[in-house]
C-alpha cells in the first residue's frame with residue numbers, strides 16, 4: 001500500500017489525545033507536517049509531556065458540554081484559519097453483563113461514546129457544509145459488529161455509533177463531506193485504566209472472572225498497534241474515496257466475518273420468514 005503524503009496542508013482536529021490511539025494520531029500527523037488541534041480533559045498535564053510545536057494547538061475540552069466543544073472548534077478554525085479533518089477518537093468502556101447495568105450506567109456509556117461524538121460532529125459540520133468539503137473519521141470498535149458477553153454496554157454504544165456514522169456518510173456525501181467508521185480490534189492503550197465496572201454484581205454472570213480472563217488474554221490476538229493505525233488514518237486523508245467502514249486488525253476481521261456468517265445462516269435457516277408473502 002502506498003502511504004505517500006500528497007497533501008499535508010490540512011488542519012486535523014482530534015479528540016481525546018492524552019493517551020493511546022489519540023496520542024499516536026496526534027504525533028503521526030504532526031510528524032508529517034500537518035496542523036493538529038488536539039482536545040483533552042487536562043491540557044496542563046499534556047503540555048508537560050508534549051513538546052511545544054507551532055503546528056499544534058492543545059485545547060481543554062469537556063466533550064459532555066455543547067459550549068466547551070463549540071468553543072474548541074471555533075478556536076481551532078480561528079487559530080489555523082480552516083479545518084479539514086475531524087477524528088472523533090475519545091471513548092471509554094463500562095464493563096458488565098447487560099442485566100448488571102443500571103439505566104444510568106448505560107446512559108453514561110452512551111454519553112461518552114455516542115452523544116459526545118455527535119456533539120463534536122455537529123460543531124464541525126456547519127464549517128464543512130459551508131465550504132462543501134471536509135472529512136470525519138469516528139473511532140468505533142470491532143465490538144460494534146456483534147454482541148459479546150460482559151462488553152455489551154460498550155459494544156452496543158459503538159454499534160449505535162457505527163450506524164450513526166454510516167447514516168451520516170449517506171447524508172453528507174452529496175454535500176462533499178467524506179465519513180468513515182474506523183473499527184479497530186484490540187490494541188494497547190490506557191483503555192483498561194480508564195474503564196469502569198458496573199456497580200451491581202449478579203453472581204450467575206461471573207463478570208469478575210470473565211473480566212480477569214479477558215484482560216489476561218487481551219493482546220494475544222490482533223494487536224492493531226496504535227502507531228500503525230495512525231499511519232493508516234493519515235492515508236485515509238490522502239485518498240479520493242475513503243471507505244465508509246474499515247475493520248482494522250485480524251481480530252476485527254474475524255468479528256466482522258462471524259457476523260456475516262451468522263446473518264447468512266439465519267437468512268438461510270429462516271428463509272420463509274424473510275419474504276413478505278410468507279408473513280401474510
Ligand SMILES: NC(=O)c1ccc[n+]([C@@H]2O[C@H](COP(=O)([O-])OP(=O)(O)OC[C@H]3O[C@@H](n4cnc5c(N)ncnc54)[C@H](OP(=O)(O)O)[C@@H]3O)[C@@H](O)[C@H]2O)c1
Nearest residue numbers: 016017018019020021040041090091092186187189190191
Ligand atoms: N484499546 C483498544 O483495545 C480499543 C479497541 C477498539 C476500539 N478502541 C477505541 O479507540 C479509541 C481510543 O481509545 P484508546 O484505546 O486509545 O484508549 P485510551 O488510551 O483510554 O484513550 C481514550 C481517550 O479518550 C478520552 N477519554 C477516556 N475516558 C473519557 C471520559 N470518561 N470522558 C471523556 N473522554 C474520555 C481520553 O482523552 P483525554 O484524557 O485526552 O481527555 C483518552 O485519552 C476509543 O474510542 C476506544 O473505544 C480501543
